[in-house]
Amino acid sequence: xxxxxxxxxQVPVFEEAPVELRCNYSSSVxxxxxxxxxxxxxxxxxxxxxxxxxxxxxxxNGFEAEFNKSQTSFHLRKPSVHISDTAEYFCAAGRRGYxxxxxxxxxxxxxxx
Amino acid sequence: EAGVAQSPRYKIxxxxxxxxxxxxxxxxHATLYWYQQILGQGPKLLIQFQNNGVVDxxxxxxxxxxxxxxxxxxxxxxxxxxxxxxxxxxxxxxSLVGGSNTEAFFGQGTRLTVV
Numbered sequence: 001x002x003x004x005x006x007x008x009x010q011v012p013v014f015e016e017a018p019v020e021l022r023c024n025y026s027s028s029v030x031x032x033x034x035x036x037x038x039x040x041x042x043x044x045x046x047x048x049x050x051x052x053x054x055x056x057x058x059x060x061n062g063f064e065a066e067f068n069k070s071q072t073s074f075h076l077r078k079p080s081v082h083i084s085d086t087a088e089y090f091c092a093a094g095r096r097g098y099x100x101x102x103x104x105x106x107x108x109x110x111x112x113x
Numbered sequence: 114e115a116g117v118a119q120s121p122r123y124k125i126x127x128x129x130x131x132x133x134x135x136x137x138x139x140x141x142h143a144t145l146y147w148y149q150q151i152l153g154q155g156p157k158l159l160i161q162f163q164n165n166g167v168v169d170x171x172x173x174x175x176x177x178x179x180x181x182x183x184x185x186x187x188x189x190x191x192x193x194x195x196x197x198x199x200x201x202x203x204x205x206x207x208s209l210v211g212g213s214n215t216e217a218f219f220g221q222g223t224r225l226t227v228v
Contacts, residue, residue: 004155006155009153032213032214034216036219041221042221043116043117043204043206043218043219043220043221043222044156044204044206044217044219045219046216046217049214049216051214090155090156092155094212094213094214095213096213096214098213099161099168099169099211099212099213100158100161100169100213101158101213101217103155103156103157104155105153105154105155106153106154106155
């Protein structure tokens with residue numbers, strides 16, 4: 001089974017500054033990768049996903065992520081954050097031929113005015 | 114399009130009591146998931162249904178947790194008896210098809226506190 005590591009539990013950043021949320025996974029073999037966002041008292045919502053093809057994936061709300069096979073990473077980036085981006089972000093991974101998706105422990109993004 | 118509906122939103126019970134959660138997935142979604150999200154952790158899959166059959170329940174504590182999916186639509190998750198460590202948010206999700214390459218749509222969750 002895949003394992004997913006999100007090393008940063010909290011990331012404070014000033015409004016309009018760029019941000020990168022880090023995610024590493026255990027195996028690049030036929031991997032599927034996701035970023036979900038969870039706003040307070042809400043369920044998770046998909047931001048973007050990588051299934052195959054281009055390693056740069058663009059998602060909703062101006063977020064993007066890059067699949068890096070050699071570093072087994074799938075870091076999430078946004079060039080300029082807004083207050084409304086304050087939320088918890090979860091990286092998740094699955095493998096072809098398996099049903100299960102494994103989630104990381106989450107990173108809380110706090111945007112400071 | 115209506116999203117995944119869960120009830121109740123909040124529940125407080127004493128240890129050793131029983132509790133049940135209800136989930137109504139998005140219409141037409143064949144796959145339904147129940148996740149447990151303990152504070153400070155990511156969601157952990159408890160059980161996955163494909164229509165009304167169980168695909169994966171390897172992490173479901175079967176001595177106290179049970180789940181069913183009625184007629185391949187609604188689902189209930191039950192805990193009996195509850196322990197303090199069951200305090201968590203229980204998330205229901207659904208997807209059009211199964212497979213680890215599929216986007217899941219999540220409900221708002223039920224926050225359970227066991228005292």
